[in-house]
Structures are given as structure tokens and as C-alpha cells.
Amino acid sequence: MITEKTLSSLPAGVNGPLYDIRKIKNGIxxxxxxxxxxxxxxxxxxxxLKDDPEWGIVGVGLTGSERSRxxxxxxxxxxxxxxxxxxxxxxxxxxxxxGCLRDYLLAPADPEAVLKHLxxxxxxxxxxxxxxxxxxxxxxxGEFDLNDEDVKTDLQNPDRPETVFGYVxxxxxxxxxxxxxxxxxxxxxxxxxxxxxxRKAFLGYARARDADLARWIxxxxxxxxxxxxxxTPTVTPDIHEKLNRESGLNDDLPVIAEDFHQWVMxxxxxxxxxxxxxxxxxxxxxxxxxxxxxxRMLNASHxxxxxxxxxxxxxTVAEAVQDADLRGNVETFLxxxxxxxxxxxxxxxxxxxxxxxxxxxxxxxxxxxxxxIAGDGCSKIQVFWTDTVRKALxxxxxxxxxxxxxxxxxxxxRGVNEKGDHYTPNEPTFKDAQWKLAKSDDFVAALGLPAFDxxxxxxxxxxDQKVIEIRKIIREKGVKAAxxxx
Numbered sequence: 001m002i003t004e005k006t007l008s009s010l011p012a013g014v015n016g017p018l019y020d021i022r023k024i025k026n027g028i029x030x031x032x033x034x035x036x037x038x039x040x041x042x043x044x045x046x047x048x049l050k051d052d053p054e055w056g057i058v059g060v061g062l063t064g065s066e067r068s069r070x071x072x073x074x075x076x077x078x079x080x081x082x083x084x085x086x087x088x089x090x091x092x093x094x095x096x097x098x099g100c101l102r103d104y105l106l107a108p109a110d111p112e113a114v115l116k117h118l119x120x121x122x123x124x125x126x127x128x129x130x131x132x133x134x135x136x137x138x139x140x141x142g143e144f145d146l147n148d149e150d151v152k153t154d155l156q157n158p159d160r161p162e163t164v165f166g167y168v169x170x171x172x173x174x175x176x177x178x179x180x181x182x183x184x185x186x187x188x189x190x191x192x193x194x195x196x197x198x199r200k201a202f203l204g205y206a207r208a209r210d211a212d213l214a215r216w217i218x219x220x221x222x223x224x225x226x227x228x229x230x231x232t233p234t235v236t237p238d239i240h241e242k243l244n245r246e247s248g249l250n251d252d253l254p255v256i257a258e259d260f261h262q263w264v265m266x267x268x269x270x271x272x273x274x275x276x277x278x279x280x281x282x283x284x285x286x287x288x289x290x291x292x293x294x295x296r297m298l299n300a301s302h303x304x305x306x307x308x309x310x311x312x313x314x315x316t317v318a319e320a321v322q323d324a325d326l327r328g329n330v331e332t333f334l335x336x337x338x339x340x341x342x343x344x345x346x347x348x349x350x351x352x353x354x355x356x357x358x359x360x361x362x363x364x365x366x367x368x369x370x371x372x373i374a375g376d377g378c379s380k381i382q383v384f385w386t387d388t389v390r391k392a393l394x395x396x397x398x399x400x401x402x403x404x405x406x407x408x409x410x411x412x413x414r415g416v417n418e419k420g421d422h423y424t425p426n427e428p429t430f431k432d433a434q435w436k437l438a439k440s441d442d443f444v445a446a447l448g449l450p451a452f453d454x455x456x457x458x459x460x461x462x463x464d465q466k467v468i469e470i471r472k473i474i475r476e477k478g479v480k481a482a483x484x485x486x
Contacts, residue, residue, distance in 0.1 A: 016097045040230050059105070060114055062164060077252075150162055165202060226264065293353060305321060318361065
């Protein structure tokens with residue numbers, strides 16, 4: 001396995017840290033040490049430690065499952081070192097050892113150890129990748145959900161928290177009591193305005209615990225928004241074996257990612273920050289324009305490709321984008337429907353971004369499954385397509401590709417592809433009523449699914465008719481016959 005001792009004898013072609021890991025000090029505590037964090041935030045931090053060694057990371061796992069315990073043991077046995085392999089669509093790849101993670105704590109095993117780090121003056125940033133759904137927001141009210149059982153437990157036992165909210169707020173309380181400055185709370189999750197979401201969640205918890213403490217947090221802590229982007233697939237046993245075989249390492253924690261990476265962030269930090277601009281992070285006043293480009297181009301085209309990709313039995317994104325017809329439809333969607341109604345931030349070329357997106361989709365090494373990307377389509381359509389659809393309807397632009405995308409989504413929900421193979425579509429928000437509509441042959445009624453709620457206030461008569469027409473063609477002649485004429 002990789003340890004501090006093995007850094008002096010790495011296999012040829014594997015790059016080790018450019019700094020002495022024994023001299024790194026902790027400056028960041030991170031909740032949720034998953035693959036994306038290890039390929040993204042840790043990758044960026046690792047790149048600046050040679051010049052600024054005060055920003056090492058303490059990783060924290062929040063759950064006490066057997067899998068989590070094994071993960072913690074593995075990190076400890078490897079001195080928190082791991083390999084990151086970046087792979088280009090051409091197949092070229094490079095492997096480096098990431099050494100910025102200097103400690104790993106399993107919170108349920110020793111809550112007080114985590115809290116001691118949170119009150120340590122050297123910790124100036126608390127970051128997290130707790131998934132988009134990890135912020136405990138009530139979907140109906142848009143507010144922090146105080147009815148969650150774990151949250152209730154933490155409010156009753158604040159000195160021994162179990163949730164990220166309990167840890168962060170208790171850590172901030174102890175800092176206030178000790179006369180220490182607040183830290184920055186930095187969300188690195190892939191959701192819009194992630195800093196605003198984090199701010200609402202943590203302040204919602206803090207107000208329920210102590211109104212005065214909440215005011216102090218609001219006045220002293222900061223919650224910068226950021227836009228994060230890097231494809232980081234699951235490391236299956238086969239991928240694990242392949243990575244070690246190709247690198248010559250014996251790594252129990254290998255990570256693979258695409259060679260592309262992007263991080264755009266608001267420069268709002270309460271207590272200093274690492275010089276991440278040296279590693280390529282772009283600091284801006286407002287991340288919204290960058291979020292819009294990513295959502296309306298990358299994310300929107302991802303599902304525009306994968307809904308029909310599932311139907312024509314393309315297992316991976318790379319297979320789907322190699323299909324000339326499916327790729328052509330996505331390109332036309334971007335050129336004709338998205339880009340004319342999208343304002344790019346200064347210095348960003350939409351044409352170059354489009355080409356980058358399609359190039360990234362072709363990366364076979366990522367092995368990203370079309371069915372996974374098509375999952376939770378109801379939520380994704382509302383987030384990724386809404387602005388484009390509304391602008392098309394309001395300006396009476398061509399709606400053929402949008403209608404095709406909607407029809408492909410509805411047909412995908414049936415759970416059978418053109419070869420007759422069955423699969424299980426994933427729609428976590430669907431109840432029995434929604435599944436009944438999705439599985440029925442009532443094309444009109446299916447348009448009432450919540451995926452299309454965000455533009456229901458507009459005149460959708462022509463769009464609805466086109467969706468029904470395309471669904472009939474898909475049923476009778478197949479997906480390719482239903483593609484809009486370019």
C-alpha cells in the first residue's frame with residue numbers, strides 16, 4: 001500500500017507530492033471524503049501546498065457503518081495518501097499521489113476529536129461534499145427541515161452531535177466562546193448557489209438552537225457560492241485492479257477522473273484562504289453566469305443525449321455520443337436552442353465550451369452509464385431545461401428538439417429499450433400516481449408529470465402536440481426516425 005515510506009520509491013511515471021508532507025499544517029476540515037472531493041478540492045489544494053503549506057486537510061466521515069469504518073481504517077493505514085489518475089478522451093493518462101489529506105476522523109467514533117479540530121485556530125475553512133440532498137431542506141417550504149429525527153437529536157444533545165449541522169454550529173459556538181474568529185463554510189456540492197443553500201441550512205439549524213449564536217454566525221461566518229465540475233466515476237473492483245496494474249502501485253484508495261476540471265468561486269472568506277488561483281481556481285464576484293452555462297449546456301445536453309441513449313441501448317455516455325445521430329441532435333440543440341438565448345460570462349466562449357462538453361462525453365475511460373445520467377430525470381429536466389424551454393416558448397422559436405427530449409424521457413420511463421431489454425428507471429420523487437402515468441399509454445395525461453411543471457403557465461399547446469406526435473413515431477418506427485430533421 002502507499003505510505004509515507006513508499007513515497008521515496010514510487011513506480012516510474014507516478015508523481016509524488018512536491019512538498020514534505022510532514023511539514024504540512026491543517027487549515028481545512030472537510031466533511032464527506034468521497035471520490036469527487038478527492039479528485040476536485042483535494043486536487044486543487046494539493047497543487048498549492050508547495051508554496052503555502054498551511055492548508056492541509058482533515059477529513060471527516062459522518063456515518064458509523066461497517067463500510068465507513070473500513071474506509072477510515074484504510075485511510076489511516078495509508079497515511080491518508082492515495083493515487084489520482086486523470087484520463088483524457090484519447091486514453092492518455094497520468095497518475096499522482098495526493099498528500100494534502102493529513103488526517104481522517106470517523107465522527108461517530110470520537111465526536112469530541114472532530115469538535116477539537118473545529119475550534120482549532122488553524123482551521124479556517126470547513127468544507128463539505130454531502131450530496132445535493134444532504135442539506136436537509138424541506139421541498140415544500142424551501143426552509144431547513146427541523147422535523148428530521150437526526151436534527152432533533154442534535155438539538156437535544158448539542159455537545160455530542162451526529163449531523164454536519166450539529167458539528168459545524170457547535171464548533172462555531174465554541175469558537176465564539178473562546179474569542180476566536182468564525183471559519184468559512186464552503187460547500188463543494190454540485191448544486192446551484194451552493195453557498196446560499198448551505199447558509200440557509202446552517203443558520204436554520206443555529207436559530208433553532210440559539211438565536212444569539214445564529215446572529216453571530218450570520219455576521220461573522222461566510223458561505224461562498226461556487227461552481228464545481230469534474231467527472232469522477234465510481235471505482236469498481238475491476239477499475240481498482242486496472243488502475244493499480246497500470247500504475248504499478250498497490251493502492252487501496254485509487255481514484256480516477258477525467259483530465260478536465262473547473263472550479264469557479266466567490267472570493268468571500270471569513271478568515272483567509274489558500275492561494276487556489278495558482279492551481280487554476282477562478283475567483284469571481286458572482287458565479288451565477290458560470291452556473292448558467294454549465295447547467296444549460298453541459299447538464300442539459302447530458303440528459304438530452306442519455307434519454308434517447310438508454311432507448312437505443314447505448315450503455316455508456318461515450319457510446320451515445322459516438323452515435324452520429326444522437327450527437328448531431330445534441331449539437332443542434334446547443335447551437336439552435338441553448339446558445340442563442342444564453343449570455344456567456346466575460347472571457348468564456350460558448351462555442352469552445354460546447355466543443356469541450358462533447359469532447360468530455362467521449363471519454364470512454366469514465367464508463368459513465370446512460371441510465372445513471374437519465375436517473376432523477378424529473379428533477380433534472382426542471383433544473384437543466386427550464387430556462388431554455390421558457391425562452392423558446394416565449395419567443396416562439398423552434399421547439400422540435402425540446403419536444404424530442406421530452407418524448408424520449410417519457411418513453412425511457414417505460415423501462416424497456418428498442419432491443420426489448422428491460423431496465424429499472426430511477427425516479428426517487430415519484431409516487432404510485434406518477435408511475436401510473438409514466439407507464440400508461442395515455443400520452444396526454446403523461447404530460448401532467450411534474451417534470452414539466454416549470455413552464456406550465458405558458459402556452460404549451462404546440463409543444464404538447466409535438467411531444468405526442470414524436471412519442472407515436474418512437475413507438476412505431478424507433479428513436480432514430482423520431483429525431484428532428486436538421
